[in-house]
Amino acid sequence: MKPTLSPMFAALVAGLLAALPAQAEVTGNAQAGAGKIAMCIGCHGIKGYKSSFPEVYHVPKIAGQNARYIATVLEEYRKGDRKHPSMRGIAGSMSDQDIADVAAYYENLGKDASAAALPAPRQPSTEVASLLQKGACVSCHGENYSAPIDPSYPKLAGQHSDYLYAALKAYRDDTHATWGRGNPIMAGMAKQFSNAELKAIAQYIGSLPGEVKTVPQSRFR
Numbered sequence: 001m002k003p004t005l006s007p008m009f010a011a012l013v014a015g016l017l018a019a020l021p022a023q024a025e026v027t028g029n030a031q032a033g034a035g036k037i038a039m040c041i042g043c044h045g046i047k048g049y050k051s052s053f054p055e056v057y058h059v060p061k062i063a064g065q066n067a068r069y070i071a072t073v074l075e076e077y078r079k080g081d082r083k084h085p086s087m088r089g090i091a092g093s094m095s096d097q098d099i100a101d102v103a104a105y106y107e108n109l110g111k112d113a114s115a116a117a118l119p120a121p122r123q124p125s126t127e128v129a130s131l132l133q134k135g136a137c138v139s140c141h142g143e144n145y146s147a148p149i150d151p152s153y154p155k156l157a158g159q160h161s162d163y164l165y166a167a168l169k170a171y172r173d174d175t176h177a178t179w180g181r182g183n184p185i186m187a188g189m190a191k192q193f194s195n196a197e198l199k200a201i202a203q204y205i206g207s208l209p210g211e212v213k214t215v216p217q218s219r220f221r
């Protein structure tokens, strides 16, 4: 009976292996990542660069962001949980190793001593404070919105406010083919607020001193 059982067993093992997260075995190498960012800097390496879809907002700052978060969201674009078309196309062309290397590269980019000495954040208005409290935002995104409790969660402080606002709205709606985000944690968060409230939150968090930045880079380094 053994010969008939073992192919089934082999198939079961193969199925279990395929179900394991591929990322688990991939370690990012920042130096290798430096050779793989040529197609990123045309948008993420230009200060003030804006995207025009689905509305006009600044391309997010990714230098100094957590590597684990960068890798997680590149996988989300690749899978289609995040639907921004250009980022889907770009992430879709990357291997697991490319993603890990580029994530390691960007986490280190622009890191310097000044990061350790961020100035104290200004206090929010009472209105914004109560919105932030309602969402318990700091409980996940951490002190000053720049020390998330898990490395797969983003640093938010100092990110472009117009991008934060667009991102928050994107989590509310996952039903379109070319825009929206399918993250269940943030969908629940964003749905409790009106557009005006999300905008006020985004303006405050974007105004805080933070570690994420855009490091200008030329294609001809």
Ligand code: HEC
Residues within 6 Å of the ligand: 036, 037, 039, 040, 041, 042, 043, 044, 051, 059, 060, 061, 062, 070, 073, 074, 082, 083, 084, 086, 087, 090, 102, 154, 166, 167
């Ligand atoms: C054509 C312009 C463009 C190019 C090229 C580009 N990006 Fe993006 N990227 C964007 C835009 C716009 C967004 C915001 C998309 C959204 O709203 O979800 C984004 C989002 C991201 C995010 C999510 C940031 C966050 O805070 O969640 C990461 C990470 C990222 N890009 C990494 C990369 C990397 C790595 C490359 C190169 C391999 C790259 N991008 C190339 C425009 C670009």
Ligand code: HEC
Residues within 6 Å of the ligand: 060, 072, 073, 076, 131, 132, 134, 135, 136, 137, 138, 139, 140, 141, 152, 153, 154, 156, 159, 164, 165, 167, 168, 181, 183, 185, 186, 189, 201
């Ligand atoms: C339970 C934990 C948790 C709470 C509470 C939470 N977040 Fe998040 N947040 C996350 C996670 C996880 C992500 C990454 C989701 C993804 O993969 O797209 C995220 C992503 C975001 C993003 C997208 C950042 C980017 O660079 O694209 C914004 C903006 C954001 N959160 C703002 C908020 C605000 C404002 C609140 C409070 C109203 C809040 N979050 C509360 C866990 C949380």
